[in-house]
Amino acid sequence: MFSRDALAYDPIPLPDHVDLDDAEARAAAQAFFDVMAQRHTVRDYDTTPIPRDIIETCIKTAGRAPSGANHQPWSFAAISNPDLKARIRAEAEEEERRFYDGGAGDEWIKALEPIGTNDHKPHLTDAPWLIVVFAQRYGEFEDGTRYKNYYVPESVGIACGFLIAALHHAGLSVLTHTPNPMKFLKGTLNRPASEKPIMILAVGKARADAQVPAVAKIKKPLEEILTVWE
């Protein structure tokens, strides 16, 4: 997407300038907190299809994340095809069996106990969409020569945050799933050598009888996550 010619700095006036007064900003901050505080990681999905355009708009939002040198080092695969979802589930479960059968080590398995996870991943076929996020370790010009990307994990992490927030805002539930290792996704989804799978998001509506682990409601209080110097 980048051309080697368009490298000059060309400042333009800030588009979409926002100027809220303090009261408006306070109300907006609180309203967004209230929305995001209702986000829960969900493993029990309703199989009802979700229209593709909603997923596309949320991925466009992810694409508005800031990134190192604006290189946007991410790509997304959105999968509703039942056969492909089944294949990804089978491959992920195979990795997870190894993980839970000892690959993870005792400390990791103990840390996961209150979350209640195991190698059974029905959400990967129940959820109407899987979104696989890839990081581009380097970019390529049209002639095939490579350019470096910068702050790739940070940039892709921010894009994932935007995506999860966008999906939640659209009334959809998400599970961030990271089979370990997940290299198989590269072959299954036919990605170029530059791309590394980062996570699978299972996306859809939570089932009416969906459950979450009680421990998920325990969030660190502000005093524990913030220090202020005024």
Ligand code: IYR
């Ligand atoms: N990938 C495994 C294990 C797992 C690891 C962490 I860290 C979690 O927060 C949850 C699960 C799995 O998906 O079961």
